[in-house]
């Protein structure tokens with residue numbers, strides 16, 4: 679385990695602690711993932727792990743980071759996508775990547 683990776687994990691643990699270690703929607707404490715409350719296209723999914731943690735810290739400082747479990751996160755991702763594309767699609771259209 680490299681020093682950089684250890685530090686990234688410490689950042690992640692700190693953020694989880696700050697956000698209460700539970701899914702904001704259902705209270706689950708397993709499979710937790712960070713989510714931008716307001717979708718922000720900063721390309722953080724393309725970043726290396728540590729840079730992504732730093733991006734999460736930045737969002738948490740402006741109050742835009744929340745903790746969701748994998749199930750709720752997937753549900754929100756779908757909602758975010760639908761809201762962004764609503765004018766172009768009909769209800770329940772398949773997701774285009």
Ligand SMILES: [Zn+2]
Pocket residue numbers: 701702703704705706746747748749750751
């Ligand atoms: Zn949940």
